[in-house]
Amino acid sequence: MGRRLSGVWWFRGDPIYRRIYRVLRVGRRLPSARSITVLDYDEGKEAAERRRAAGFAVPSKGEVWFDDEPPSYLVFAHELIHLARKARDDVGEEMYANALQRLVVTLAARGIVPRRSPLSLLEDVTPGQLLEALSAAFGRRFRSFNDFYVSVHGFEPAFLLDRDLRPVSRVGREAMKLLIMYLSDESEFNMKVLRALLSLLS
Structure with missing residues (x-):
């Protein structure tokens, strides 16, 4: 059945994960942490093997899955970017995630929450x-x-x-x-x- 992100032990225990979430939450681009589901390993293993991925997201359901928990900061940021609301359709999901994951982690590591969403760099x-x-x-x-x-x-x-x-x-x-x-x-x-x-x- 998965777990709420807000209750996952590594999200609660490591401030960097919560900062990554806050950076991507700017402009209400992300749903609340209580509304994001972290799938259990067995729930996503088969789909992940098909994708050969360290993680994946299902934006329509607000779900994420990670091969390892806790995930690396980059993988966590990458999958949350997939869940974030986008303003343009011509950028591409993977471009959003690949282009911005490092910046999001850098901002989180430095304790910086910008006034505008990092996603806007690819939008306007x-x-x-x-x-x-x-x-x-x-x-x-x-x-x-x-x-x-x-x-x-x-x-x-x-x-x-x-x-x-x-x-x-x-x-x-x-x-x-x-x-x-x-x-x-x-x-x-x-x-x-x-x-x-x-x-x-x-």
Whole structure:
């Protein structure tokens, strides 16, 4: 029958899990912890084997399952993101989860609950806003995302180059998704990147 998330021993005992939940609850994107069901191991084992997954979520039922309990913070954040209410249909469930899981865990580890949901980074942030946030956080004016990557990391990502290996003239939706994902991962160890993303969630 599963258990309420609010009553699971590792959720009650480890504040990081509760902070991850609070970060994703911003804007009431998640149901209450009492309404989320953590399936028992045997209830989800067969489905998990088919998916070859360390966890899975059933958003329509508010259910999550984990191969190991307690799950890693990243797996917990990943599955809760699947349960969260989304504002766009063209992002993709796995992109939401893969792109934002590291940022959510980083915020939780630092005890930061933003004013806006991290999911909004994939929903309503424009390339211009993101570039402006990076420029402000790094204290220098970046002319483009290519300029940012060359200046900060010394290379240009392939998704910011066209077929002739020249910088793209326009950053589209797919490139924005990848930018958010890579910056989310980087936010764990780069405070300037974290500051830039937080400024977009204020």
